[in-house]
Amino acid sequence: MEKILFEIEMKDGGIMKGELYPDIAPKTVENFVKLVNQNFYDGLIFHRVIPGFMIQGGGMDENMTPKHTDAIVGEFASNGINNSLLHTRGVLSMARTMVKNSASSQFFIMHEDAPHLDGDYAAFGQIIEGLDIVDRIANVSRNRMDCPYEPVVIKTMRLL
Numbered sequence: 001m002e003k004i005l006f007e008i009e010m011k012d013g014g015i016m017k018g019e020l021y022p023d024i025a026p027k028t029v030e031n032f033v034k035l036v037n038q039n040f041y042d043g044l045i046f047h048r049v050i051p052g053f054m055i056q057g058g059g060m061d062e063n064m065t066p067k068h069t070d071a072i073v074g075e076f077a078s079n080g081i082n083n084s085l086l087h088t089r090g091v092l093s094m095a096r097t098m099v100k101n102s103a104s105s106q107f108f109i110m111h112e113d114a115p116h117l118d119g120d121y122a123a124f125g126q127i128i129e130g131l132d133i134v135d136r137i138a139n140v141s142r143n144r145m146d147c148p149y150e151p152v153v154i155k156t157m158r159l160l
Contacts, residue, residue: 005160011153016130025124059106077119085123092125
């Protein structure tokens with residue numbers, strides 16, 4: 001399996017390292033790599049945090065101002081594309097609306113397994129180091145909309 005390595009450095013110093021799988025979700029990985037190389041994610045936040053489920057980020061800054069980019073095709077079974085990567089702890093997947101081809105920059109990292117997402121969301125990578133950082137983020141104080149009270153900021157993301 002071909003792998004592309006990446007790193008997420010948090011503003012508080014936490015580091016998560018992961019692998020991207022272009023053989024599973026080539027268009028999704030291509031889009032993510034492009035955005036990482038453009039420093040798109042620098043300064044954005046994890047704005048939706050649900051312990052026992054996932055942490056979502058990559059679309060808003062600390063002021064909750066959305067940052068937009070083009071949508072891509074959803075690479076998952078219910079959209080006619082074979083994607084064998086399951087939504088297990090540490091897996092990266094693309095967030096989207098109810099529209100199957102609406103994913104753009106927002107991604108989520110699974111805090112725990114969520115098999116009900118398999119086949120309906122484009123899983124494309126996995127955190128291989130730093131799951132303790134995922135746990136820490138998943139357990140921050142948050143409001144009723146699952147938004148952390150204190151911004152959880154991505155300092156930078158880079159390919160390794």
